[in-house]
Amino acid sequence: MANPPPFSRFEFMIAWRYLRARRAEGGVSVMTWISLIGITLGVMALIATLAVRAGFRAEFVDTVLGANAHSTLYYTPTYVTNELTEETYTVPGRIEDYDALAQKVAALPGVVRAAPVVRGQVMVTMGDRSNVAEVYGVTDGELQAIPRIADPETAQGNIADFDKGIAIGIGIARELGLTLGDKLQVISPNGAKTAFGTTPRISTYDVVYIFSAGRYDIDRTRIYMPMAEAQSYFNREGAADEIEVYVDNPEKIDDWTSPLLNLAGDNAMVWTWKDSSGSFLRALDIEDDVMFVILSVLVLIASMNITSGLIMLVKNKGRDIGILRTMGLSEGSVLRVFFLCGAFTGVIGTVAGVILGVVFALNVDHIMAFVNMISGGGAWDPSVRGIYELPAKLLPWDIARAVGLSLALSFIVTIFPARRAARMNPVEALRYE
Structure with missing residues (x-):
């Protein structure tokens, strides 16, 4: 009998069943929810931050170019x-x-x-x-x-x-x-x-x-x-x-x-808009990179909860793993089942984070108005920041970066507990059952 292809329908079915199992049935629904919420908030914060930073830079450049010359020619x-x-x-x-x-x-x-x-x-x-x-x-x-x-x-x-x-x-x-x-x-x-x-x-x-x-x-x-x-x-x-x-x-x-x-x-001299604003724009670029790294760490921490949840799931499902192995399920199939358990959490959390992040970016004006109302109008000072409002600009590249980072981290941290489940000896798993 030929071996089923990788990621067959039954592997998805088992993984989804384990993921929805209650604690009384050997599941770890609380840990799953913690992982899901953590990844969602991390991706949302990453997308919202990147959108605000991109919008701030675009608005700053637009105000510079919209009211000033691109270059100035003068004589000393x-x-x-x-x-x-x-x-x-x-x-x-x-x-x-x-x-x-x-x-x-x-x-x-x-x-x-x-x-x-x-x-x-x-x-x-x-x-x-x-x-x-x-x-x-x-x-x-x-x-x-x-x-x-x-x-x-x-x-x-x-x-x-x-x-x-x-x-x-x-x-x-x-x-x-x-x-x-x-x-x-x-x-x-x-x-x-x-x-x-x-x-x-x-x-x-x-x-x-x-x-x-x-x-x-x-x-x-x-x-x-x-x-x-x-x-x-x-x-x-x-x-x-x-x-x-x-x-x-x-x-x-x-x-x-x-x-x-x-x-x-x-004696001619040229002074460009980048000469006057270039240092500030370079500071914004450096700040964007630093913010991306910091928020990436937050997404990584949220993804680590997937590892904790899967380790507990593997421990609780030791009897099931032994039975599945004695029925002929290969190590690869067991690995893929538990990999899918973690992947489901990462994918769902990422999708939810993207939706919330986009909604936040599209409604940043209303959010800032609410914050201003609570703080008494001092949340955004144009004399310090130069522009009158907090802009946001959604860029496909920023969304793709956030999605790619979240999925990559979720998939990577899932491999280790999934390998542990695949290498479990069925005899040892069923000895005391």
């Missing part, structure tokens, strides 16, 4: 010595032919657009309230091309009125109590040059547009001003401070550094 200051007085003075790295340079940069392969910008730091006041801010002097068309700034769902006012005033972040508006139509006083220490030195420049502008970039630090410090007005205000007549560059693949922004430097010539 030069030092000039007066031959008559032998005094050395600094010439700022201004860009005189900024329109021509922007056109040349925009013509590079892969560059979507390039725009000149005037930048300066100021103090803003409204009544007895004040704050510091950074002013970006841009054209009307350039402001409308910045995704996070021109978003009509989060902004207030009409962006088409930009040439009639200034655009401010919602954080500045809240701190100074500003609304559309209010006048904001802007103070710069580098104002008009007189015979008695440089005097501060104070100007008042109408607030015509209030934006929310999704980043706390941007919303509370950034102001956009029409290009011509910014040139006049910061004494940049006929010049720009830098050229902002946008490319079609921001993740590979470093590929454009050399072409930009070759095009711009001497």
Whole structure:
């Protein structure tokens, strides 16, 4: 008579019967439930954590790229010595032919657009309230091309009125109590040059547009001003401070550094979004790896409960093993029966963990709202984390990693007690029965 193939139907039937057996029948239902719950919670925590980390990184990168240039081209200051007085003075790295340079940069392969910008730091006041801010002097068309700034769902006012005033972040508006139509006083220490030195420049502008970039630090410090007005205000007549560059693949922004430097010539410098945020992103990647390792240990601990349960099951089912062996069941069949007992627990726990993890990730906003309600609103501080809410992003690769890890650990820890059951001597098992 031919031996039945591995993992035959009767092996699944016996394993499932043992797995559901009550303690009075020699089963270990309590240990099975402990193993099942442990694996479920471990997989759920792993998937939820990976989803939140992926969502946080995606939201952070989106806010960076959605409100900032992918790369910035500028010139370093030069030092000039007066031959008559032998005094050395600094010439700022201004860009005189900024329109021509922007056109040349925009013509590079892969560059979507390039725009000149005037930048300066100021103090803003409204009544007895004040704050510091950074002013970006841009054209009307350039402001409308910045995704996070021109978003009509989060902004207030009409962006088409930009040439009639200034655009401010919602954080500045809240701190100074500003609304559309209010006048904001802007103070710069580098104002008009007189015979008695440089005097501060104070100007008042109408607030015509209030934006929310999704980043706390941007919303509370950034102001956009029409290009011509910014040139006049910061004494940049006929010049720009830098050229902002946008490319079609921001993740590979470093590929454009050399072409930009070759095009711009001497004293040119390039500062990419990865230079400003790269260290933080690398820290996130390291933290992701560490969190995966820590949560993997939790899944391993939960899987070890399967080993404990199977060892007790093998001990309680010694008589059954002896009878099955005397009936002709091979060692391989016994091994597979008890392997399936542990595998069932691992598979069921993994499936349940995936379902709970996905549900958690999809409802993380409601969960955080509940946590905020309990904690009094301090569970998520945007001033510390930069973004306003806790995002989650389910990636197939993260789910596959969690499932693969859980199943692999469950199957591996099951082999050892299953081998012990397969090697049990049927004579010894039935001697005292």
